[in-house]
């Protein structure tokens with residue numbers, strides 16, 4: 001299924017309350033037969049919605065679903081350039097396809113990604129209405145040279161947004177993972193469209209785990225956590241989206257003017273590996289050392305045998321003592 005048609009959307013909005021709805025009533029609402037109702041239900045189950053049928057009572061979503069609300073996000077963030085889609089391939093791709101005909105601040109958020117992308121060619125598991133799949137467009141007139149610290153800045157913006165909605169204790173793992181007590185909470189994937197000596201178009205993709213369905217959790221091969229379990233509350237994805245937009249709106253122009261320098265201290269405060277023994281995994285090498293934070297270009301600083309070396313690429317993992 002590549003999109004929900006009008007009936008599919010109506011059915012989704014009806015079942016979102018988590019109450020029972022009889023097949024007969026659903027058929028009337030959609031203007032379709034009981035058999036077709038079954039097909040629409042199957043369509044929603046295919047995209048990961050947990051919908052049951054109980055004889056004599058009807059259909060029910062296993063939990064109430066709070067859908068993304070485009071109008072609310074626009075008004076809370078004071079940004080009219082927000083597009084909410086129900087189903088698409090990838091929110092990053094949606095924006096990339098529209099370059100250069102979009103303006104700074106254009107945002108795309110989806111309920112479901114058919115082909116959500118993670119870093120290093122991985123898939124980003126994207127079950128329906130469970131997490132936040134968010135992409136934001138920004139054009140850098142100074143070109144690609146300015147961008148080495150961008151993913152770090154976006155990490156800081158994401159932590160700021162989480163703090164604004166009441167989530168404390170989140171930390172950053174160089175270059176762009178968001179962690180909570182050693183488990184991955186969110187990831188950032190920045191994709192570029194750039195030509196030499198021209199403005200650089202960036203699509204900033206952020207995926208945040210909000211409420212992981214048990215079936216989808218089995219597909220993830222690393223320790224993870226979601227906002228609902230760490231906060232003990234049902235998190236509001238509309239508030240979170242608006243907070244992210246507001247932070248990016250504020251920080252990106254500042255970063256364009258002054259680079260990463262004003263944010264270095266904030267990074268040091270949030271760095272989960274600062275002053276810890278780590279391994280930097282490079283293409284053919286595994287470099288052990290002590291993590292000493294970052295420099296103004298966003299490079300990782302590693303102390304090896306008393307000397308500081310800087311790294312732009314690679315992955316960092318904690319080295320067990």
Ligand code: BTN
Nearest residue numbers: 090092117118119134187205207
């Ligand atoms: C990572 O591997 O840690 C980065 C994950 C980034 C996922 C987000 S979800 C919204 C945006 N659209 C995508 O296809 N990917 C990013």
